[in-house]
Amino acid sequence: MNEPLSPRTKKSSGGTIVLVxxxxxxxxxxxxxxxxxxxxxxxxxxxxxxxxxxxxxNAQLQSQLxxxxxxxxxxxxQLxxxxxxxxxxxxxxxxxxxxxxxxKEQLDQTTAAxxxxxxxxxxxxxxxxEVQAQAEEAKSAAARVQAEWxxxxxxxxxxxxxxxxxxxxxxxxxxxxxxxxxQISQLxxxxxxxxxxxx
Numbered sequence: 394m395n396e397p398l399s400p401r402t403k404k405s406s407g408g409t410i411v412l413v414x415x416x417x418x419x420x421x422x423x424x425x426x427x428x429x430x431x432x433x434x435x436x437x438x439x440x441x442x443x444x445x446x447x448x449x450x451n452a453q454l455q456s457q458l459x460x461x462x463x464x465x466x467x468x469x470x471q472l473x474x475x476x477x478x479x480x481x482x483x484x485x486x487x488x489x490x491x492x493x494x495x496x497k498e499q500l501d502q503t504t505a506a507x508x509x510x511x512x513x514x515x516x517x518x519x520x521x522x523e524v525q526a527q528a529e530e531a532k533s534a535a536a537r538v539q540a541e542w543x544x545x546x547x548x549x550x551x552x553x554x555x556x557x558x559x560x561x562x563x564x565x566x567x568x569x570x571x572x573x574x575x576q577i578s579q580l581x582x583x584x585x586x587x588x589x590x591x592x
Contacts, residue, residue, distance in 0.1 A: 451584060458580040465573040472566040479559040486556050489549040496542040503538045507531040 510531045 454580055454584045458577065458584060461573055461577045461580055465570060465577060468566055468570040468573055472563070472570055475559060475563045475566050479556065479563055482552060482556040482559050486549065486552045489545065489552050493542070493545040493549050496538065496545045500535070500538045500542050503531065503535045507535045 510527050
């Protein structure tokens with residue numbers, strides 16, 4: 394027959410069991426802590442990577458924004474210069490038109506005077522040298538005025554062409570400026586978006 398266990402043996406067995414249970418619990422706690430620490434380290438690494446990427450994107454957007462602002466300022470300057478050139482050309486066109494109108498008036502007057510002298514010449518005697526000289530002088534004056542009128546018309550047409558080209562250039566610059574301002578707005582919105590996400 395087996396001998397009954399002494400109280401000391403029972404106490405030793407119970408203590409061993411407790412130690413084993415405590416060891417198991419410590420191992421489980423250590424494994425849980427390790428998994429949590431590992432997960433936290435992974436999340437920190439991912440957060441740092443996202444932060445670095447956001448900073449890089451923000452710097453890139455800032456660079457694009459500065460370039461867009463510089464382009465917008467340049468376009469604004471070109472637009473102002475084009476407006477000034479267009480105004481000057483328009484003034485020249487108006488002056489050319491006024492000069493052409495004056496020449497036309499002189500031409501009409503000279504033509505009327507020539508026609509009157511021609512009529513008098515036809516009615517006068519064929520040997521009237523004085524009337525003949527007046528007719529020739531009137532014809533010569535009419536020819537000169539006609540030549541000046543032709544030159545004025547050509548100058549007016551050229552100035553009108555330059556004014557049309559300046560207006561087209563002005564419209565093109567206005568369109569580019571609006572596009573640049575739209576790009577600036579988009580870049581500013583994109584720059585503010587990462588800040589809103591981080592909040």
